[in-house]
Amino acid sequence: SQKIEQNSEALNIQEGKTATLTCNYTNYSPAYLQWYRQDPGRGPVFLLLIRENEKEKRKERLKVTFDTTLKQSLFHITASQPADSATYLCALDMYSGGGADGLTFGKGTHLIIQP
Amino acid sequence: SQTIHQWPATLVQPVGSPLSLECTVEGTSNPNLYWYRQAAGRGLQLLFYSVGIGQISSEVPQNLSASRPQDRQFILSSKKLLLSDSGFYLCAWTRGLGNYGYTFGSGTRLTVV
Numbered sequence: 001s002q003k004i005e006q007n008s009e010a011l012n013i014q015e016g017k018t019a020t021l022t023c024n025y026t027n028y029s030p031a032y033l034q035w036y037r038q039d040p041g042r043g044p045v046f047l048l049l050i051r052e053n054e055k056e057k058r059k060e061r062l063k064v065t066f067d068t069t070l071k072q073s074l075f076h077i078t079a080s081q082p083a084d085s086a087t088y089l090c091a092l093d094m095y096s097g098g099g100a101d102g103l104t105f106g107k108g109t110h111l112i113i114q115p
Numbered sequence: 116s117q118t119i120h121q122w123p124a125t126l127v128q129p130v131g132s133p134l135s136l137e138c139t140v141e142g143t144s145n146p147n148l149y150w151y152r153q154a155a156g157r158g159l160q161l162l163f164y165s166v167g168i169g170q171i172s173s174e175v176p177q178n179l180s181a182s183r184p185q186d187r188q189f190i191l192s193s194k195k196l197l198l199s200d201s202g203f204y205l206c207a208w209t210r211g212l213g214n215y216g217y218t219f220g221s222g223t224r225l226t227v228v
Contacts, residue, residue, distance in 0.1 A: 034216060041224070043205050044159070046216030089159070091217075100147045100166050100209070102174065103217060107158040 002027050002092050004106035012112045013080050021075040021109045023090030029068045030092040035075050038087045038108065047088075048075075080113045087111070117142035121206045121220030128227055134179075134193040136223050138206030141187065146208040148189040149217065150181055153203040165189060201227045 003026040013019040023033070032051045036044035050057040050066045050073070057064045063076040077084050087110045091103040121138045128134060140146050150162040161174045163181035171181050178197050182190045189206060206220040 036217075041222070043207075043219030043222050044217075046218065049216055100164070101172065102149055102161040102164045104161070105159040 002030065002104045004090055004092060004104060006088075006090055006106035006109045008107055008109070010110040010112055012114060015080060015082060015113050015115050017080055019077040019080045019084070019111055019113070021088050021090075021111065023073040023075065023106055025071050025092055029071070032093060033064075033066055033073050034091045034103065035062075035064055035073075036089040036091060036105075038089055044089055044105075077111075082113045082115050085111055085113045117208075117218065119206060119208055119218055119220045121223060123223060124221065125224045126226070128196050128225065130198055130227055131195045134191070134196050134200070134225070136191040136204055136206075136225075138189045138191075138220055139187055140208045143187070143208070143210065145186060146210060148183065149207040149209075150189065150191050151205045151207060151219075153205065153222075155202070159205070163191070196227045198227050201225055 005024040007022060029052055032049055034049045035047045037047055038044040048057055048059055048062055048064045050064050052068055061078045065074045087108040089108040090106040118141045147166050149164045151159045152162055153159050163171055163173055165171050165183045168183055168186055178200060179191060179193050202225060204223045204225055207217040209215050209217045
């Protein structure tokens, strides 16, 4: 199965700046990669999905890139706001082939946007 | 629109007692259903998944079991809880072959004492 590495230390960003979070995986290239937001005591909320044949995906202030050569995805929040403060999780299909047998998640990066 | 319901929100149970957590999905049919556990300071761990009624796949050998008696109902159970079963339990659903985002329930905080 996959192993995912996310920076487990908190990331402090000043309001208005761009926050960039990193997700690295170590085994096979996934069919797709997903990003979630999780607030304390709540379930994760789906943000974006990017497929292996896509280099970049955007949604409002969010941008995700996917580099299968580097085995890495970058998650960007532009014009960051204090309300963006949360833990952000990277997730990949559990096994190669992109089936319905579940996602494996990274431990997440805690993002803090300072006003 | 689709919604997912999970209950109870919090639960404190003694060691050795049984457990039953229920999850239901509304507004869709034949969803893929999942149970995850998030222990303190750890990532989400997939426990069980189901692609149809009566079809359960287990990812981690443990003290827990799952059942899917109806299309949109997913139940997590234990006959005898262990201290190590404490954690944040999350139910999720998705459609298709896994190339859609997952929708998570609000979770159950289980403390085994």
